Amino acid sequence: MTNASSAPAGTPVLVPLAYRVVARRHETADVTTLRLSPVADAVAPGRPGQFNMLSAFGVGEAAISLSAAPDATGEVQHTIRDVGPVSHALCTSAPGDLVGVRGPFGTDWGVDDLGYGDTVVVAGGIGLAPLAGAIDVLAERRRYGGGRVFVAVGARNPDQVMLRAELGRWLAAGVRVRVTVDAAPAGFTGGVGLVTQLLPGLGFDPARTTALVCGPEVMIRFSVRALVDLGVPPGAVRVSLERNMQCGTALCGHCQLGPLLLCRDGPVVTWNDELATLLTENER
Amino acid sequence: MIQTLPELIAAHPLFAGLPGDVAELVAGCARTVAFGPGRLIFSEGERAETLYLLRRGRVALEVRRPGKAPLMVETLSAGALLGWSWLLPPYRWHLDARALGTVLAVAIDADCLRAKADKDPEFGYRLLQRMSAVIVDRLQATRFRLLDLYGAVAP
Ligand SMILES: Cc1cc2nc3c(=O)[nH]c(=O)nc-3n(C[C@H](O)[C@H](O)[C@H](O)COP(=O)(O)OP(=O)(O)OC[C@H]3O[C@@H](n4cnc5c(N)ncnc54)[C@H](O)[C@@H]3O)c2cc1C
Ligand code: FES
Numbered sequence: 001m002t003n004a005s006s007a008p009a010g011t012p013v014l015v016p017l018a019y020r021v022v023a024r025r026h027e028t029a030d031v032t033t034l035r036l037s038p039v040a041d042a043v044a045p046g047r048p049g050q051f052n053m054l055s056a057f058g059v060g061e062a063a064i065s066l067s068a069a070p071d072a073t074g075e076v077q078h079t080i081r082d083v084g085p086v087s088h089a090l091c092t093s094a095p096g097d098l099v100g101v102r103g104p105f106g107t108d109w110g111v112d113d114l115g116y117g118d119t120v121v122v123a124g125g126i127g128l129a130p131l132a133g134a135i136d137v138l139a140e141r142r143r144y145g146g147g148r149v150f151v152a153v154g155a156r157n158p159d160q161v162m163l164r165a166e167l168g169r170w171l172a173a174g175v176r177v178r179v180t181v182d183a184a185p186a187g188f189t190g191g192v193g194l195v196t197q198l199l200p201g202l203g204f205d206p207a208r209t210t211a212l213v214c215g216p217e218v219m220i221r222f223s224v225r226a227l228v229d230l231g232v233p234p235g236a237v238r239v240s241l242e243r244n245m246q247c248g249t250a251l252c253g254h255c256q257l258g259p260l261l262l263c264r265d266g267p268v269v270t271w272n273d274e275l276a277t278l279l280t281e282n283e284r
Numbered sequence: 285m286i287q288t289l290p291e292l293i294a295a296h297p298l299f300a301g302l303p304g305d306v307a308e309l310v311a312g313c314a315r316t317v318a319f320g321p322g323r324l325i326f327s328e329g330e331r332a333e334t335l336y337l338l339r340r341g342r343v344a345l346e347v348r349r350p351g352k353a354p355l356m357v358e359t360l361s362a363g364a365l366l367g368w369s370w371l372l373p374p375y376r377w378h379l380d381a382r383a384l385g386t387v388l389a390v391a392i393d394a395d396c397l398r399a400k401a402d403k404d405p406e407f408g409y410r411l412l413q414r415m416s417a418v419i420v421d422r423l424q425a426t427r428f429r430l431l432d433l434y435g436a437v438a439p
Contacts, residue, residue, distance in 0.1 A: 124433055124434045125433070125434030126434075127434075154433070154434055155434055156432065156434045160434065180359075182429045182432070182433075182434075183355055183356065183357055183429075184355070184356045185352075185353045185354070185355060185356070186344065186346055186353045186354040186355070186356055186382070187353065188356060189384075190359075191342075191359045191361075192344065192345075192356045192357060192358050192359045193358050193359060193425060193429075194425040194428050194429055194433075196425070196428075197425055200363075201361055201362075201363065215433070215434065216433055216434065218428075218431060218433055219433045219434065222428055
């Protein structure tokens with residue numbers, strides 16, 4: 001995993017740069033993917049797992065992960081669930097609208113050192129968005145003989161399954177993709193059950209597996225436990241943890257989790273016992 | 285390669301790792317079965333008289349809803365066991381089970397299995413231990429699903 005990586009010197013990390021919405025895709029009733037193109041100056045290209053602070057002008061700012069690996073266009077892609085004022089303004093912005101972008105912030109999934117052994121990706125709900133860029137890179141590598149990639153996706157119901165275009169593309173690249181939902185009307189072709197129940201049947205070799213996990217924290221905990229029970233070493237599990245972010249630059253302390261400032265030391269961190277304790281204590 | 289019934293039973297996670305005579309004992313109550321896509325394997329309210337060990341394909345557990353399509357509450361794949369209502373009176377299925385493609389399974393006659401468990405308590409204890417592990421697993425997964433894990437506002 002790549003260590004703390006705030007925006008490079010020279011990038012104005014506290015001042016948003018103007019970006020224009022160039023494409024919008026409705027993923028589900030409350031999730032939208034935006035592609036944003038710089039009006040003039042661009043932020044540095046981010047790595048999968050990192051996030052930008054997106055501002056809806058006149059409303060506020062929110063931390064939103066990159067949902068695609070950087071490409072030659074200089075555009076950034078974000079997938080956003082409408083949960084409050086900022087995310088609502090972003091989700092309802094139309095092509096041509098302006099959005100502020102500053103970043104990229106935080107640690108990334110470290111895909112550069114993956115792709116030779118097995119990689120297992122476990123995503124719950126909107127947690128698939130921060131993982132999508134990493135899966136893109138791994139899927140591309142898989143196409144050219146890279147290591148095996150397994151993706152387990154959990155969603156509340158079939159209508160909540162997002163990034164369907166990406167899921168299809170990853171399947172076509174040889175990634176083993178499995179989707180499971182909490183309940184579904186008869187006729188649904190995916191699985192029904194908890195995302196952790198997909199893991200034993202995926203067919204990865206636990207001893208040579210690196211796992212990337214993102215979703216609500218309770219789901220992260222259950223998933224890590226299931227992976228470790230199957231024999232994946234805890235140190236080979238990377239999770240993305242999220243707290244309320246304000247500055248994104250390790251100045252304000254809003255994102256503190258024990259000894260970590262998650263905007264700098266996270267969001268992607270390697271699993272360890274201390275983290276397990278912090279996450280359970282935090283939720284008492 | 286064609287496998288014998290005891291081999292199929294010994295290879296299934298429910299019985300894997302148990303002494304060889306267990307698979308032989310269970311095979312006395314078992315036969316192989318196949319269900320075509322969409323076939324109802326059992327139906328809510330019917331007498332539960334079979335334990336299925338899934339070997340291939342997937343099965344949906346469904347709840348009927350008046351005036352609406354049934355709701356799938358769980359899907360089971362190869363290696364799973366299907367059906368535990370035969371374990372305790374009144375021996376009635378609580379749900380429908382439907383094949384989601386071609387399903388191959390070992391079907392074990394429940395009267396026969398219970399009779400063997402009654403006669404050989406050590407075997408009965410082992411069987412119950414293995415069954416309980418599966419039931420507890422599914423209970424935990426069901427509890428976690430009650431939390432509406434993915435519906436939470438943020439990742
Ligand atoms: C590093 C990071 C990456 C993120 N990536 C994405 C992403 O890719 N897509 C996406 O849709 N969202 C993402 N989020 C979450 C997003 O930043 C929040 O949902 C944000 O608060 C939305 O702002 P808002 O004004 O719309 O809603 P708010 O008014 O801020 O929040 C609405 C509700 O959500 C709750 N809430 C807010 N943030 C969190 C949180 N982190 N955990 C639990 N509950 C919370 C609030 O308590 C409130 O009830 C990310 C968060 C972090 C920290
Ligand atoms: S968001 Fe301000 S310190 Fe991390």
